Amino acid sequence: MKEGTTIGPSAGEAWALRSRLPEEREFEAREPVMCRNIKPLFNFDPPAxxxxxxxxxVQFVRKLSGTTKPSKRNQAAFEHxxxxxxxxxxxxxxxxxxxxxxxxxxxxxxxxxARMAARFA
Structure with missing residues (x-):
């Protein structure tokens, strides 16, 4: 890679960009925060x-769509x-x-x- 070349954020960091006009956005590295309802599933014994x-x-689609239960009109798209x-x-x-x-x-x-007990203690 050439010196001075700028790379944009990874997919995991893209959400962290501030909601400014596209020409004003800065590519900043931030600590990613995951939805609490989606649990890591990789490298467990037994496997997921x-x-x-x-x-x-389901949690991911709910987060993206902003609804926990889609309307009848959107049910097929949600399930797909x-x-x-x-x-x-x-x-x-x-x-x-x-x-x-x-x-x-x-x-x-x-x-x-233990983390939950410490958080809500």
């Missing part, structure tokens, strides 16, 4: 189930999006690689409970 992947896809995203998510989870050992679900759940 199809139900967990589907539930994450959930199915498509679940398939892509499953493919991603199958193809990702790591050198770290699989995480234990019980240990991660107890850590989450």
């Amino acid at each position: 189930t199809d139900e967990e992947v589907h539930d994450a896809a 999006a959930v199915i498509s995203i679940a398939a892509c998510a499953r493919e991603l989870l199958v193809t990702l690689e790591t050198s770290h050992p699989p995480r234990n679900r019980e240990e991660e759940a107890s850590k989450a409970r």
Whole structure:
């Protein structure tokens, strides 16, 4: 890469751009914040189930659409999006690689409970 070349934000950082006019936007690196309802599914023992992947896809589509229950008119589009995203998510989870050992679900759940207790104490 040539010196002085600027690269825009990654997909994970794109949401962090301020809502200014396009010509005024700065490409800033910020700590990404994930929707609390979507849980990490990669590198667990046992692996994520199809139900967990589907539930994450539903949460993602709900977040994007801004609705928890679509109207009858939009129900087919909503369901199609959930199915498509679940398939892509499953493919991603199958193809990702790591050198770290699989995480234990019980240990991660107890850590989450401890964080919640500290947060709401």
